[in-house]
Amino acid sequence: MTIGTVGVTVALALAPAATAVADTSPTASGATFNLFIPGTWETSESADPSKPIGALKPIADRLRHDHGDSAVIYFLPYVARAFDNGESYGTSKATALENAGTVLRDYASQHPDARFTITGYSQGADAAGDLASAIGNELGPIAADAVLAVALLADPRAGTAGETVVGPREDGIGIADPRPAGMGSLMGRVSAICAPDDLYCSIDKSQNPLLGQLGTVLGKTPADAEAAVKKAATATTVLASVDIPGIIDGLTRLPREVAAGDLRSAHVVSGTLNNRLRPLVTLASMVDFTEVSTTLALIPDETGLTKAASLLAAALAHVDFQRTADLVGRIQELTWSGVGAVAARTGAKTLPTTTTTPSDVRQVARELAVLSSSIVTVHPRTGTEVTAVSPDLRSMATAVTEIVATRAITDPATVVTDAVSAGSFYASDSHVHYGTLVVDAEGRDAIDWFGKWLSDSIARAS
Structure with missing residues (x-):
């Protein structure tokens, strides 16, 4: 600012x-x-x-x-x-x-x-x-x-x-x-x-067009601009490794499993979904996705990765990952208790104690369905530096992973940092x-x- x-x-x-x-x-x-x-x-x-x-x-x-x-x-x-x-x-x-x-x-x-x-x-x-x-x-x-x-x-x-x-x-x-x-x-x-x-x-x-734009658009000094690029590079690596299509599928499937009363399947889905969400929750606590998106949009590279990651970050800027993960974790916990109660009737010896009812699980699942609609159906609002090509989050995520695979990129962060002269972000003595x-x-x-x-x-x- x-x-x-x-x-x-x-x-x-x-x-x-x-x-x-x-x-x-x-x-x-x-x-x-x-x-x-x-x-x-x-x-x-x-x-x-x-x-x-x-x-x-x-x-x-x-x-x-x-x-x-x-x-x-x-x-x-x-x-x-x-x-x-x-x-x-x-x-x-x-x-x-x-x-x-x-x-x-x-x-x-x-x-x-x-x-x-x-x-x-x-x-x-x-x-x-x-x-x-x-x-x-x-x-x-x-x-x-x-x-x-x-x-x-x-x-x-x-x-x-x-x-x-x-x-x-x-x-x-x-x-x-x-x-x-x-x-x-x-x-x-x-x-x-x-x-x-x-x-x-x-x-x-x-x-120094990149550094100049960063200074103007983000209001940063050279040291701050360097920090912004490092954050964008880290975010790109995480975004390239996270199974976002899998997260979307899980968020779509989980409320359905709960509504159908299949607690055992819901427990498995929520466990898998929790693991897939964890990197995004950690990343969201470390960076501002809007800033990451703006920064990436200013960095040209021949692979197209920075542009694709910029669009993806812009879309993710409007997702409450922490709350989503909390609800998924709650469903995982409740369905474990529910599965235990079912197992008790089949003769299992070591079981969780529970007072959970199916309606408890369905209530959390309904809340998750409402919250996750911003992930399943995304209409990103972007600034003037970012042009949204597609509102489909699944397509954006797929584009990022396909570029990484096609170009045989082993370290996405280097694509971001190598696109700029590192020395330009340091003020001289x-x-x-x-x-x-x-x-x-x-x-x-x-x-x-x-x-x-x-x-x-x-x-x-x-």
């Missing part, structure tokens, strides 16, 4: 009080509040905002050295994740925007004469730039006149109108695309630095080495330049 201009407006206008500003901040009219938003994995929601961390720490240290207590330093605590620990990049960035809006609004309320600077790195620059765009277009938590400077380091939305590019210039743009609304009235007060070979903030999408990127004629690196620029901006205002 990418937070665009409209999303910024909502996030900043409606944000609840989430992160309080320390009471130790100065009250002098010349004081500046300097908001720093760290990059992915550099902070957390429980971090101490008074302690500078990560790539931006030297810049904050420079401001403290030059301006002492008159420069309040605040490192924003937020999720700062990217598709790990159950958190998505988009959700993480949204928390950064929400927390930042609350902090700025609260501080401005307590200190009406305060001036502000905003600095962000990587995911933090993504959020800081969106925040600046909202402020510059009169949609932010504070007035644009109160903002002295905005520093964006390795911004995934680089190329936004109204920012001043410092250092090496390239034709590339940020992987998540520039902000449509631009920087508004903050033009001239927003500076951006990006290393030419840092794919987070400088990518030529004509030369330049993403973390801005302390060595020279950006001006005086030999200053990106970190030094931002430190001096922000310090000078504060000095001029005071």
Whole structure:
């Protein structure tokens, strides 16, 4: 998920009080509040905002050295994740925007004469730039006149109108695309630095079409795009190995066996069906089938496997596998008890105890029949990146397995990963080495330049 201009407006206008500003901040009219938003994995929601961390720490240290207590330093605590620990990049960035809006609004309320600077790195620059765009277009938590400077380091939305590019210039743009609304009235007060070979903030999408599309459609940085492709590759392997036609047959047959009173056959069918469903249940808990489908649709390959798997994943996105498996397991359990009761009348010695009645089993089977109709008769709803050729899930699954068999594909995952240059999903070392990127004629690196620029901006205002 990418937070665009409209999303910024909502996030900043409606944000609840989430992160309080320390009471130790100065009250002098010349004081500046300097908001720093760290990059992915550099902070957390429980971090101490008074302690500078990560790539931006030297810049904050420079401001403290030059301006002492008159420069309040605040490192924003937020999720700062990217598709790990159950958190998505988009959700993480949204928390950064929400927390930042609350902090700025609260501080401005307590200190009406305060001036502000905003600095962000990587995911933090993504959020800081969106925040600046909202402020510059009169949609932010504070007035644009109160903002002295905005520093964006390795911004995934680089190329936004109204920012001043410092250092090496390239034709590339940020992987998540520039902000449509631009920087508004903050033009001239927003500076951006990006290393030419840092794919987070400088990518030529004509030369990197897959990575560019992933960044745009899925709102991902290169590392996130790599993770998406790996998930799609794993899903393709599972989808190629699962007997989906067998699952459809079992889901069709099971309610009929129960309705006919043949508990012994129903028990056998439910046991087989349970085993066939298990890989899909596990996969569904690990991936988002819609995301897998979209990712696969962007990856061309000569075998046709990625397209077929994309259609199959799109159809499966609307199936509740966990609930289906739970009902099948329940029928397996109930029919075992029922079979035991029948066996008791034939002289079996070791039997399950049961109070199960045929109506109990039929009730579960009816619920399964209703739920499984989404599998037996599928009409997938797909996004613009996926074209549904057939609504028949059985045909889709058969197409996948036939391609694997015909092409003698032993590892379907490699078809997905080999279709793309693996190296294109890794940002170069330049993403973390801005302390060595020279950006001006005086030999200053990106970190030094931002430190001096922000310090000078504060000095001029005071």
